[in-house]
Each structure stands twice: as C-alpha cells, then as structure tokens.
Amino acid sequence: MTAGKNEAGEGASLDWRDEFQDSALEALYRRTMQLQDAQQLRYALWIIAGIFLLFGAADYILLGASLQLLALLLIRLVVALSCLALARLIGRQPAQAHRPRPLNLVYFIAISGLLLSILLHPGSVGLHISSVAVSSLAIYLLVPNRLPWILAWNGYLAGGFILVAALWKPLSPGMLVSSILILSFANLMGWLTYSRLNRLQRKQFALLVAEREVNRKLQKEIEERQLLEAQLRHMASTDPLTGIANRRHFFELAEREFRRAQREGTPLAIFMVDIDLFKTLNDHHGHATGDLVLTTVASCCASMLRETDIIGRYGGEEFVIALPQADLETATFIAERLRHKVTSLRLPMLDEGQHLSVTVGISQVEPNEARLELALQRADDALYAGKARGRNCVVVAGEAPSSIVARA
Ligand SMILES: Nc1nc2c(ncn2[C@@H]2O[C@H](COP(=O)(O)OP(=O)(O)OP(=O)(O)O)[C@@H](O)[C@H]2O)c(=O)[nH]1
Structure with missing residues (x-):
C-alpha cells in the first residue's frame, strides 16, 4: 500500500492496541517515531534506575545495617544496572527501543526486583500497594508502542504482588479486595491515558501523511x-x-530587437530568403521531398547565424531573418555566405547536377523608422528584384539592380 491511501481514512483507523490497522502505515509511523521513542525510553530507564537506587536510602533507615538491607541493595543494584545497560544499548542502537527481547528481559528483572523487595521489606501493605500502583502507571506512560507487553507486565506485577503479599503477610479478605480494586483502577487509568495519548499522536501522524500526499x-x-x-x-x-520560429513568434522577437535598435541607435538588418523554383521541385519530386528541402534549408540558414540572430518561417518557402548589430556591409557578407552554403547542399533525392539555391533580399532598419514592417517590405521588394534578375543572388534594398551582389 502507499501511505497516500490513508488519506481516505480507512487505513488510518486503529486497532485495540491503538496501532494503525494498516501495517505499512504502522511501520512508517514506527520508523518516523523511532528516535523519539528511543529517547523517551532511555529517559524512562534512567528515571527507573535512579528511583530504585534512591529507595536504598529508605531501606537503610527502615532496616539499619543488616543482611536484609544487603539483599535489598543487591536487588536494587541489579535492577538499576540492567536499566542503565538497556538505556546505553538503545542510545547506540535506537531500533532496540521497538524490539521486545531486551526490553522484556529488563522489565522482567525490574518487576521481579520490585516484588522481591516487598518480601524483604518491613513496610506496611498500603505502602507496597501504592508503590505497585505507581509502577503500574509508570509502565503505561513511559513505554512507547507496546500495549500487549505493557498489559502482560502489569498482569505479572499485579498477580505477583497478590502472590508475594500472600507469602509475606496473608491479606485479610477486605485488604485483598481493596488491593485488587486499587490495582485494577491504576491499570484502567494507565490504559486509558496510554490509549488517549497514542490515539492523538497517531491521528496527527495520519493527518500529516495525508497532507504530504x-x-x-x-x-x-x-x-x-x-x-x-x-x-x-x-x-x-x-x-x-x-522547427524554427513561426511568423507570429518571429515578429514578437524581432519587434523587441527593433525597439532596442531604435532606442540605442544600433543597426538591425533584415533578410528575406526564398528558395528558388521551389514549385518546380515540389511538382517534380513531390510534396514530401519539398518538405525535406524546406527543413534542410531552414536548418542550414539557422546554422549560419549567431545566437542573437532571429530566424522565422515567413510563409511557404520564404524565411525571414533579423540580425541585430549588423550593418549593411556585414549583413551582405553573411547573406552571401548563406547563399553559398545552400548552393553547396547535396540532397540524395535531387537529380545529379541539380542544386538548391536561394535569393536573399536585404534591408536595414532606418533611424526613427516607425514600424518594423517597413524594413520587411523593403527586404521583400529587394528579394523580388533578385527573383526578377534571375534568382540565386543577394540584393540590397534601395540600391540599383546593379547592386546584385553575386551569382553562383
Ligand atoms: N512541400 C511544401 N511545399 C510548400 C509548402 N509551403 C508552400 N509550398 C509550395 O511552395 C511553392 C512556392 O512556389 P512559388 O511561390 O511559385 O515560387 P517558386 O516556385 O519557388 O519560384 P520562385 O520563388 O520564383 O523561385 C508552391 O508550390 C507551394 O505549394 C510546404 O510547407 N511544403
């Protein structure tokens, strides 16, 4: 299952142990809480060890130096040391906080130690009942995520106490019933508190998981x-x-360059490039070949330009190019190079000796010119002058037909 499924609420419902019914969500919860649980358990173990040792002082006051005191101190030492050893182990390996074996062993030692100390202790029954009830609550509150074991330990503690009390000083029926009631009440309170805390924590976790999803x-x-x-x-x-810019996008980009050129007073050259006799090629070789020629010429033109130049498909077999920072002399040189490159293209589908060629019309944006279209129109006029002159040439707008620059 994925944790996301739980946002539906179904997987987030809890079982009698106050654990997620969805085992994957429960595993995720435990993994997430592992460090916090380990820390909490370590504190709990330190507290248990400390309190157990502190009661040694009360034993001394009650018993004085005696064999009984020695036995009690020995029990307290064993319990405290096993708690500290487990705390140390969990500090090094936090995953141990969720494993039953070391925990069960230490809790068995601690609860047995508590029961044995009752046998050796001269205090009143009431004192022992209250210490067992407090221990019971501590088990519920200080041990994370282990309800079945918590119940088992408390069963051992309560049952053990009744047994030990019977061995130590048989209880009157009234005391026995009272003891059972007090211990039952302590367990009920502990369980309810444990359940409430766990439900709240898991509900929050399920909400967090759902939110993340x-x-x-x-x-x-x-x-x-x-x-x-x-x-x-x-x-x-x-x-x-x-794959080059379409007409609309070309205008967007070229308009930007046009405004910049006018603002900064820098040159901006425009090319109109048209494939010569494309209709004949189309009619002779078919539309698919015509498309391939268009694509080849477009990428050939694009490969001749700088990154800042803009090329677009003007329509049909006509391309338009804007060259920022290029004066007429530079633009003419670039156009000639482009024309030569197209002439040298060899396409396998074309007949032997059949060459592609383009005619290029060039114009330059004039200072204080209002619209880019005017320069485009001049370049287009120059292109048609080149076509009229026999194609495969570069023509600069506004110059006499003799300005046809070159022919292959
Ligand atoms: N294969 C193909 N052909 C196209 C496409 N767009 C336009 N054409 C064709 O391009 C041809 C353009 O022909 P014309 O405008 O007469 O020009 P031309 O034959 O190149 O002659 P000149 O320009 O005078 O050299 C037409 O036959 C169009 O059908 C296209 O996307 N793919």
Whole structure:
C-alpha cells in the first residue's frame, strides 16, 4: 500500500492496541517515531534506575545495617544496572527501543526486583500497594508502542504482588479486595491515558501523511501543467515542419530587437530568403521531398547565424531573418555566405547536377523608422528584384539592380 491511501481514512483507523490497522502505515509511523521513542525510553530507564537506587536510602533507615538491607541493595543494584545497560544499548542502537527481547528481559528483572523487595521489606501493605500502583502507571506512560507487553507486565506485577503479599503477610479478605480494586483502577487509568495519548499522536501522524500526499500530488500536477504549458508555448511559437520560429513568434522577437535598435541607435538588418523554383521541385519530386528541402534549408540558414540572430518561417518557402548589430556591409557578407552554403547542399533525392539555391533580399532598419514592417517590405521588394534578375543572388534594398551582389 502507499501511505497516500490513508488519506481516505480507512487505513488510518486503529486497532485495540491503538496501532494503525494498516501495517505499512504502522511501520512508517514506527520508523518516523523511532528516535523519539528511543529517547523517551532511555529517559524512562534512567528515571527507573535512579528511583530504585534512591529507595536504598529508605531501606537503610527502615532496616539499619543488616543482611536484609544487603539483599535489598543487591536487588536494587541489579535492577538499576540492567536499566542503565538497556538505556546505553538503545542510545547506540535506537531500533532496540521497538524490539521486545531486551526490553522484556529488563522489565522482567525490574518487576521481579520490585516484588522481591516487598518480601524483604518491613513496610506496611498500603505502602507496597501504592508503590505497585505507581509502577503500574509508570509502565503505561513511559513505554512507547507496546500495549500487549505493557498489559502482560502489569498482569505479572499485579498477580505477583497478590502472590508475594500472600507469602509475606496473608491479606485479610477486605485488604485483598481493596488491593485488587486499587490495582485494577491504576491499570484502567494507565490504559486509558496510554490509549488517549497514542490515539492523538497517531491521528496527527495520519493527518500529516495525508497532507504530504496531497502536497505531493499537487506538486506533480503543477509540474505536469508546467510541462504542458511549455509544450503549448513551444507549439504556439514554432513552425511544426522546420522547427524554427513561426511568423507570429518571429515578429514578437524581432519587434523587441527593433525597439532596442531604435532606442540605442544600433543597426538591425533584415533578410528575406526564398528558395528558388521551389514549385518546380515540389511538382517534380513531390510534396514530401519539398518538405525535406524546406527543413534542410531552414536548418542550414539557422546554422549560419549567431545566437542573437532571429530566424522565422515567413510563409511557404520564404524565411525571414533579423540580425541585430549588423550593418549593411556585414549583413551582405553573411547573406552571401548563406547563399553559398545552400548552393553547396547535396540532397540524395535531387537529380545529379541539380542544386538548391536561394535569393536573399536585404534591408536595414532606418533611424526613427516607425514600424518594423517597413524594413520587411523593403527586404521583400529587394528579394523580388533578385527573383526578377534571375534568382540565386543577394540584393540590397534601395540600391540599383546593379547592386546584385553575386551569382553562383
Ligand atoms: N512541400 C511544401 N511545399 C510548400 C509548402 N509551403 C508552400 N509550398 C509550395 O511552395 C511553392 C512556392 O512556389 P512559388 O511561390 O511559385 O515560387 P517558386 O516556385 O519557388 O519560384 P520562385 O520563388 O520564383 O523561385 C508552391 O508550390 C507551394 O505549394 C510546404 O510547407 N511544403
């Protein structure tokens, strides 16, 4: 099961031991609480050892130096040392706090020590009943996550006390009933308190687990939405065939560069690039080959540009490029290089001796020009002048037709 299932509430319900019915959730709870439980148990063991030893002083006052005192001190020492040894073991290996064997051994020693001390002790029955009742409560309150064992230890303590009391000084029927009632009441109080604390703690834990699961799901949903958003943004801005920016996205990016160029007074060159006689190629080789040529020319153009240059598909077999910081001379040089590169492309599906070529129209954004479209229009006019002149050339806008720069 996953911890998330518990948010439904079903797995978070508790059994008679006040443990989660869902064993995986219970295991997770124990793992989470292990260090805290270990610490709590260590404190409990130190307290038990200390109190047991402190009562040695009361024994001395009651018994004076005697063999009985020696036996009692010996019992107290054994109990205290075994408690301290277990506390040390748990300090080194916190997982021992949840293992029954060392705990049961030490608690058996401690409870047996308490019962034996009653046999050797001259105090009144009332004193012993109260010490057994307090010990009973201590077992409920100081031992974490072990209700069946807690009940067993308390059974041993209460039953042992009745037996020891019978051996030590047979109780009158009235005292016997009173003792049983007091011990039963102490156990009832202890159990109820234990149950209340455990239920509260586990309920809080189940809520925390459910909350974490909700957060995890939310986080996953956010990540999926972010991914989807990024995919949608990419789809909305990219030409699906060539993978370069579509016309709309090109304008977004180029407008930004246009404003920067106008603001800072830096040059911005525009290319219009058109594949020559593309219709013939399409008609001759088919649309699929035409698509492949478009993709190849687009990536060829993109590979010739700097990162700051912007390339987009203007429409059909026409591409548009914006080159920030490029004056006309630089732009013409780059356009020539691009034209040469396309001419040198060799595509296996084209006939022997058949070369691709492009015509490039170039313009430059004029200072104080109001709109980018004006520069685009000039580049387009230059492109059509190049087409009219026979294609496969670079034409600079506004210059005489003799400014056709080169031909392959
Ligand atoms: N395969 C393919 N063809 C396209 C696509 N978009 C436009 N075309 C074709 O591109 C061709 C453009 O032809 P024209 O505008 O006549 O130009 P051209 O044949 O290149 O001639 P010039 O530009 O004068 O050199 C048309 O046949 C369109 O159908 C496309 O996405 N894929």
